[in-house]
């Protein structure tokens with residue numbers, strides 16, 4: 001790459017499944033690098049595996065990335081100067097390169113049968129060698145080739161690793177110099193025939209033609225990179241792209257991230273009520289961090305802080321607890337209006353509630369909501385009428401006499417509270433503060449602890465082990481209803 005060339009990076013997902021968290025992590029790191037360098041971020045769809053690729057998956061991947069805020073500069077839908085951006089539409093471009101390699105003797109046809117190859121591999125394994133192609137067809141006579149064709153054998157095309165080459169080397173921007181001895185490689189297949197090139201070949205031609213300057217992808221591609229470096233050399237590319245291999249993503253038990261152990265599609269997380277901005281934030285921390293303890297950062301902040309060279313070499317752990325925590329932080333910091341908007345699809349049976357009551361309930365749960373799908377469970381103590389359960393009132397080892405006293409105090413405060421204005425979201429903080437002062441006065445006067453009074457009141461009002469605090473519960477229920485509930489609880493305690 002010459003210095004005046006602009007940075008061009010790409011992701012090349014195969015549309016064989018829904019948008020995967022690993023694809024988004026790779027996309028993010030490419031995106032940050034492109035934006036930092038005023039370069040272009042490209043999506044190219046690798047849909048040559050026609051049996052497994054579908055249009056629905058392609059759509060899910062491209063729009064999924066877009067909805068997360070990862071807008072590409074060039075992609076199959078918006079196009080661009082180096083299109084088409086779907087591999088299946090680029091077939092005609094590959095053939096001349098294959099023909100050239102064959103003509104130059106840098107690639108050759110292989111007529112070996114499956115049975116012959118299996119036999120060789122077995123022998124190699126018996127001698128404790130890794131199975132590799134011994135190059136038989138490189139020296140095969142023309143007559144032998146003709147005979148084999150006459151027998152109906154369909155040849156494949158292999159790349160010839162130059163005999164003089166001892167190692168394949170590339171400099172990884174994250175890992176430094178990486179090399180592999182050619183003894184560990186063999187003349188690998190680059191095409192089934194002239195019209196059906198395979199992944200390693202196609203990806204090199206696409207990257208060359210699209211003027212890709214940096215290839216940033218998962219560590220699992222390192223074995224492919226050696227092969228691709230050989231292909232760049234064979235087709236005579238002087239300045240191949242730079243490579244950066246991102247660390248693997250592991251489950252918490254250190255096994256490779258898999259859908260059997262974790263949800264891996266972005267749709268699953270969105271469906272559970274993870275916010276797009278939290279998903280981006282969390283995935284950005286899989287292999288990178290800003291070097292301090294900051295964990296909650298938006299896309300723009302990470303774009304300015306990200307450093308490709310500082311991406312870690314060791315595997316990254318998909319820590320679901322941290323993911324949930326980050327999501328909770330984002331939910332908590334949403335302006336209330338936005339929280340209402342986002343919660344709309346997650347209300348379940350509470351969607352039909354009186355809107356004001358629902359909003360009053362939502363404002364109380366926002367802070368404790370870690371994912372939007374928790375909303376119905378958090379709303380239940382506020383919106384479901386439950387008979388008072390006395391064991392709940394005394395469950396905190398507060399003596400029954402103290403519980404009774406707390407409920408009396410509660411009733412007294414309610415009765416004497418000179419408050420006629422309606423409780424609204426606007427005056428919530430003010431009401432709660434006023435209640436706090438009233439209760440604290442009583443608590444001090446009776447020489448009690450806060451919890452001795454506030455726990456039974458909260459439990460009597462919510463009927464639940466956990467709920468918003470006593471003052472918020474009173475604000476939510478209103479003075480009359482709170483008084484009534486406290487009376488009922490008090491009466492129940494005495495029976």
Ligand code: GLU
Nearest residue numbers: 011012013014046203217
């Ligand atoms: N289709 C490959 C994948 O999804 C892309 C490999 C590459 O980035 O070269 O893993």
